[in-house]
Amino acid sequence: MKILQDLPLEKLKELISSLGEKAFRAGQIFRSMQSGRAISEMTDLSQTLRQRLLEEYVDEPVKIIKKLVSKDGTEKYLLALYDGNVIEGVFMKNSYGNTQCLSTQVGCRMGCKFCASGIGGLVRNLTAGEMLATVAVVNRINGGTLDKRAVTNLVLMGSGEPFDNYDNVVDFLRLLSDKNGLNVSMRNVSLSTCGLVPEMIRFANEGLPLNLTVSLHNPINDKRAELMPIAKAYSVEQILSACDNYFEKTGRRFIFEYSLVKGVNDTEECLQELIRLLKHRPCHVNIIRLNEVKENGLKATDDKSAYKFADKLVKGGLSATVRRLFGADIEGACGQLRRTYIEGDKQ
Numbered sequence: 001m002k003i004l005q006d007l008p009l010e011k012l013k014e015l016i017s018s019l020g021e022k023a024f025r026a027g028q029i030f031r032s033m034q035s036g037r038a039i040s041e042m043t044d045l046s047q048t049l050r051q052r053l054l055e056e057y058v059d060e061p062v063k064i065i066k067k068l069v070s071k072d073g074t075e076k077y078l079l080a081l082y083d084g085n086v087i088e089g090v091f092m093k094n095s096y097g098n099t100q101c102l103s104t105q106v107g108c109r110m111g112c113k114f115c116a117s118g119i120g121g122l123v124r125n126l127t128a129g130e131m132l133a134t135v136a137v138v139n140r141i142n143g144g145t146l147d148k149r150a151v152t153n154l155v156l157m158g159s160g161e162p163f164d165n166y167d168n169v170v171d172f173l174r175l176l177s178d179k180n181g182l183n184v185s186m187r188n189v190s191l192s193t194c195g196l197v198p199e200m201i202r203f204a205n206e207g208l209p210l211n212l213t214v215s216l217h218n219p220i221n222d223k224r225a226e227l228m229p230i231a232k233a234y235s236v237e238q239i240l241s242a243c244d245n246y247f248e249k250t251g252r253r254f255i256f257e258y259s260l261v262k263g264v265n266d267t268e269e270c271l272q273e274l275i276r277l278l279k280h281r282p283c284h285v286n287i288i289r290l291n292e293v294k295e296n297g298l299k300a301t302d303d304k305s306a307y308k309f310a311d312k313l314v315k316g317g318l319s320a321t322v323r324r325l326f327g328a329d330i331e332g333a334c335g336q337l338r339r340t341y342i343e344g345d346k347q
Contacts, residue, residue: 001082004057005033005129005136006171009180019052027180034132034181036140058082062133064141075142079134081106085123088158089138094324097152097188100138102131104169105160110194111229112215114259114290114298117159126160128171135182146182154184157192157213163199173208186210192257197234200242204249212246213255213286214239218265219273227264240277253282259290260301266309275316285313285320 007015013026025045032042038060039053065086066078075091090101108115109122126134135151144150154176156162162169169191176184190211193200200212216236218224225231243254256278260266274285287310290300301309306322313320 001058002056003061003082003127003129003133004029004039004053005061005132005175006127007129008171008175009178019049021049025049030178030180031146034136034175034178035146036133036136060133061130062137064137077138079137081126081130087126087134089134090158091138091142091151098142098150099153099155100135100151101155101158102134103158103160104131104156104162104165108160109164110161112194112217113227114217114261122160122164125165125168128168128175131168131172132175132182135176135184139182149182149184151182151184153188153190155190155192155213157190161194161196162191163193163196163203166199166202170203170206170208173210177208190255194228194230195234195239195242196230197238197242200239201245204242204246209250209252211252211255212243212250213257214243215259216256217259217261219270219277223265223270227261236277240281243283244281247282253284255284255286257286257288259288260306260309261290262299262301264298266301266305271309271312271316274313275318279317283319285310285318287313287320287322289322 004012009026009030012030013023016023016026016029028044029042032044039050039057040059042050061082063080064077065080068076070076073093077089077091079087079089081087085106087103087106089103092099092101103126105125106123107120108117111118135154139145139149139151142150156169173186173189176182176189177186186208187210190213192213192215194215203212215228216224216239217227218231219236221231221235224236246252246254258265258274278285287306289303289306290298310320310322
């Protein structure tokens with residue numbers, strides 16, 4: 001079975017024409033899909049047309065099967081895909097708008113030591129349409145429409161490495177920003193990569209000037225490799241060069257994520273190296289208090305030390321803040337809810 005949400009509007013028009021339907025039907029279907037409606041729910045179409053579509057295309061690519069609500073208002077969803085795989089999504093409410101955290105893969109093969117997403121490895125990539133359907137269904141369940149979205153901001157920071165699923169992610173971003181659908185500005189989208197340098201360079205030429213975020217987590221190459229295997233392929237210096245290129249091509253400053261791990265990357269040596277490398281670059285450092293994952297044994301730096309680390313970066317000439325902690329009481333870290341669900345199935 002195929003996923004109708006994978007089709008951009010022009011391709012959808014071609015499909016509708018091949019079925020002998022009038023061209024305006026394609027626009028109806030496109031808006032309905034981006035509103036989070038299943039094919040069977042599109043009652044403005046004839047039953048015959050719906051049936052013909054259902055012969056080839058999945059009725060509902062993504063379904064919410066579990067919802068957890070944090071004491072801080074954060075909502076975490078377990079979403080079932082049509083093939084039985086499950087992914088996660090998070091909906092975070094804030095004064096400046098509501099942010100959805102989106103997964104781009106089922107699992108992950110990057111193997112970052114502090115992340116639960118990679119436990120079990122990569123299962124498969126999500127298609128552009130599955131990612132789009134995830135946004136649409138979360139927008140819909142929170143009362144959003146195409147004209148007044150509940151999801152105002154989007155971060156590609158859930159399970160998976162977006163640039164390891166490059167083509168599907170780029171197709172998704174073009175669908176997401178289509179003015180005939182959800183029409184999300186790239187200025188309201190952030191993409192987080194662990195540092196796939198060739199794809200970072202390639203992406204700078206796509207004409208999609210979103211907020212590029214790099215999971216850095218240690219500025220010293222050999223020590224970064226202990227946390228992130230990808231550091232063995234691409235050095236911090238190569239990553240910084242790719243970031244500089246992104247700024248030159250897009251005019252958008254870049255962001256570095258830095259999850260503080262007690263006794264590992266919260267040292268004075270790491271702090272001073274961050275200042276040396278980043279002081280004169282158009283960037284921001286987002287200090288993250290680690291969501292602990294029982295399988296890896298890493299411990300979070302305490303709150304007081306986290307804020308002190310950020311303050312020292314600011315005094316050293318950097319832009320830096322400590323990120324607000326969302327959903328810590330509902331398995332808020334990437335991959336935790338999915339892993340709990342899978343382990344429950346095995347018991």
